[in-house]
Amino acid sequence: MSEILQQITTAVMQGKKDEIAQIAQQAIDEGSGAEDILYKGLMPGMDYVSVEFKAGRVFVPEVMRSARAMLNVMEVIKPLMVEKGISMVGKVLLGTVKGDLHDIGKNLVGMMCEGAGFEVRNLGINVEPEKFVEAVKEFEPDIVGMSALLTTTMRSMGDTVKALEEAGVRDRVQIMIGGAPVSQAFADKIGVAYAPDAAAAADKAKELIANSR
């Protein structure tokens, strides 16, 4: 059994997104549980990729493949997880704030968070504060991540925080922000967390989850 989990780990490391679902199905057929597949198969692979990425030996397109490989397995094991009541590391809701159409940085954050074992919902770009509020109520995330590339759209982050407060859901979530003009000082001002890049964002998300439990 551990051999097949090892195969899953290797497939994640190598970003074998197309072959991995079949390996996972085989693992299930041979009696592996969803929890083992997630924590003994997928996560060690992603942890390895994360360490190599930080060391500069693995690059973004390769991390994306590994993350996609992991997601493809999640599709397979999700019904089992729901059945057994096993949860993911946490849920992250992401969006680029109102007035801002910049996409790729936030998508990188999403990918890194998925790689770290989070369930991610990506609201896209130009997301109105009300959209964030609705999604928080419906998706029930642990973390809301907001992105902006322009100094002019940064203020929408404050507006969104205010909207969450007014809707009475601010205390249900932790909020983190990022983007080129965003700084720790600005994050402190609006009372949220900050990460300087996508890899740091995934670490920050894990840290926020750990502190809240």
Next chain:
Amino acid sequence: MRANYRVNSGVRFEVLSKDQLQEMFDGVLHVMDKIGLDVHHDRAREILAGAGARVEGKRVQIPPHVVKRSLATAPRSFTIYARDGNPAHDIHIGPGRSHFGPGPTPPNFIDIETLERRPYVRDDARIVATVCDALPNIDFCESLGTISDVHTDLAASYEFATMFPKTSKPIVAWSYGWDDSNDIHQIAVAEAGGQEAFEKRPNYVHYCEPLSPLVSTFEAVDKVIFAAEHGVPVIFTTCALAGGTAPVTPAGIIIQTTAESFMGLVLSQTIRPGLPFFMGGVLSVMDMSAMILTYGAPELSLMMAGATELAHYCGIPLWQTGGCTDSKCLDEQASLEGSLSVFFSALSGGDLCHDVGYTESGMTGSILQTVMMDEAIGYSRRICRGIEVNEETLAVDVIQDVGPDGHYLYHDHTMRHFKTEFWYPNLCDRRNFEEWDADGQKPMRDRVVERTREIAATHEPSPVRPETEKAIAEIMEAAEERVKDKS
């Protein structure tokens, strides 16, 4: 197929037109034929006279047809081989290929531990060779100094004996004269497996330096004769100062140094037609206030590019210069002067670019500068590779796949090319502020020092054969015996 479709491989760069080059070549022929050069070597004058030169006293005048005959026999393309057979360390000389390495003989060295300037010692040769062996963009090795802690006459012999086992990249050897040239050659031959094997796969190049203006010294010529008789690829290069020992104008200094270099060409090709020969030299300006030969001047890069084009016009490779500086330490000046000259040298396609690691106008060798320049060479090489244009690289289908509002990170096309299309730095920091801050806010120079120390402490070059180890010990013992009564 396509007709009349022109492809540029790499970046195009050109200083001189064909007409200008022919005019300069005619100038070189005129200098050699009508003015002539002084050759301080009886036997060399005899050999040159036999080849068709007119000799009067020390003055040797060489007619154009003799020069052209030598150019016809000297090869444009050839290989200098790695001593251990590692093909990645072979140097293929030929059109469009630039190679880089340090330079010879500064009296001082920047100690990589104390970072202070002090006389060059034997162990520095080991450090330089080890670091050059590891650097991805350094192709050949020179010592960056003259060893001060051995018998004066044996500085070059010890230099080669120390470097040879520590790098399998070809060494450009420097020596005083016949005896130490022979020590060096015996070491190289021992590893090659005999003289015949060496001639098939030469594993080092010999460096000879005559004087400007227009003087072939006894030692420089003697070394050319040694190299030619033993089949050693040879460099004959002057180090001229525009405004001091050469005309103040770039065209004038190029003509004079080419004529100086061609004396070695004719001599070497007469003794051994077909011997690989590199035209020199170091062309720079005499700074008219500091009175130095400047190694950081823009004119150096410009004149070297012109000399490169003339050498290639004549069908022979050039001994280029770059990666050097007048700065006394690893600072912004060293980075600016070194990087720009490296880039210019890479653009010009000069065949062996030396002096990567010269600081203080050639007075101090610094392997730290070499390590910093390794990065600049990698950077320059990426630019020089140019833009490839074909269906795969045009990527119109990929643009269609992704469409508006998508991204390319996940596309197979990105995966196929991101490692080869992009250059990745070893020293330039691209991390975010927070990571750089957490890592101690290290400036470039600190990262250079760290990388240098790490390579020097950990890199293990491929060893020479055990027989060669033994031969080196015997050769150096005999050399010590030879000089023991000399002060």
